[in-house]
Amino acid sequence: MIAEVLAGQTEAFHELIRPYERSVYLMALSMLRNEAEAEDVAQEAFIKAYRNLGRFRSEARFSTWLIAIALNEARARLRRKLPGLTDSIDDTDGPVVPAQLTDWREIPSETLERQEIRSLIRRALDQLPLPYREVFVLREIEERNVKETAETLGITIASVKMRLHRARMMLQKQLAPQLASVSSKRRRFPWF
Amino acid sequence: MVLNCRHVWEYISGYLDNTLDEQTRADVERHLEHCEICSAILDSTRNILILTADDRVFELPVGYSERLHARLREAMLKSPPPEPQSP
Numbered sequence A: 001m002i003a004e005v006l007a008g009q010t011e012a013f014h015e016l017i018r019p020y021e022r023s024v025y026l027m028a029l030s031m032l033r034n035e036a037e038a039e040d041v042a043q044e045a046f047i048k049a050y051r052n053l054g055r056f057r058s059e060a061r062f063s064t065w066l067i068a069i070a071l072n073e074a075r076a077r078l079r080r081k082l083p084g085l086t087d088s089i090d091d092t093d094g095p096v097v098p099a100q101l102t103d104w105r106e107i108p109s110e111t112l113e114r115q116e117i118r119s120l121i122r123r124a125l126d127q128l129p130l131p132y133r134e135v136f137v138l139r140e141i142e143e144r145n146v147k148e149t150a151e152t153l154g155i156t157i158a159s160v161k162m163r164l165h166r167a168r169m170m171l172q173k174q175l176a177p178q179l180a181s182v183s184s185k186r187r188r189f190p191w192f
Numbered sequence B: 001m002v003l004n005c006r007h008v009w010e011y012i013s014g015y016l017d018n019t020l021d022e023q024t025r026a027d028v029e030r031h032l033e034h035c036e037i038c039s040a041i042l043d044s045t046r047n048i049l050i051l052t053a054d055d056r057v058f059e060l061p062v063g064y065s066e067r068l069h070a071r072l073r074e075a076m077l078k079s080p081p082p083e084p085q086s087p
């Protein structure tokens, strides 16, 4: 299909991207947290992919290439919105010490409580330095494997593993104390 | 090998992703059996990942696909088809 588009059959591009419409939007939404902006970024990403299709190399998977374009668009927009964004990290930093609490072990079955915890998780994720957040979104939300994540970000597989581990530990460290209080509040005041 | 808590923390991701070698995995498991702190850290981290995965289930905005393809058509009219480029 890529060859067809390059041969001038632009209609083929519409078919080519259909399977990826959802994941490109999800990538943008996970970074921007705003539906209108995510949609706009997704559109920009597909237009950019069309214009640059001649540069696509078949060694990479098409989906990986598309997600990388979407991520770049989302990142650029995020930087304009939040100029103070932390995006430098030191891969040689020492280990992240997790929160050593034993009172949050179960996932709430109640929908409302689950929603509440999910929004705490999103907020904590949005506060991670960008390079950790990107790896976490690609692995845990986009379900890209380690190799695809490395290709998308242009980093090594070892860096992906390390950043993912640090991102998870940072989230645990920040969230475990908050989540422990969410569940104990419910236990003490069951009528809430 | 007997692992202390700090060692185990470094293996939590590998444990959750099932990428540890057999020996390390067994060592981590032996530690988790008697260490309540580390097993709670493992559980809370796993819970965060499970709840994060809930975000994969969502509805696309109504009309998203139609608007996308309409905008693409417009962009295609304005710019010529992409040219193949040599590396």
Ligand SMILES: [Zn+2]
Binding pocket: B004, B005, B006, B008, B031, B035, B036, B037, B038, B039
């Ligand atoms: Zn321990």
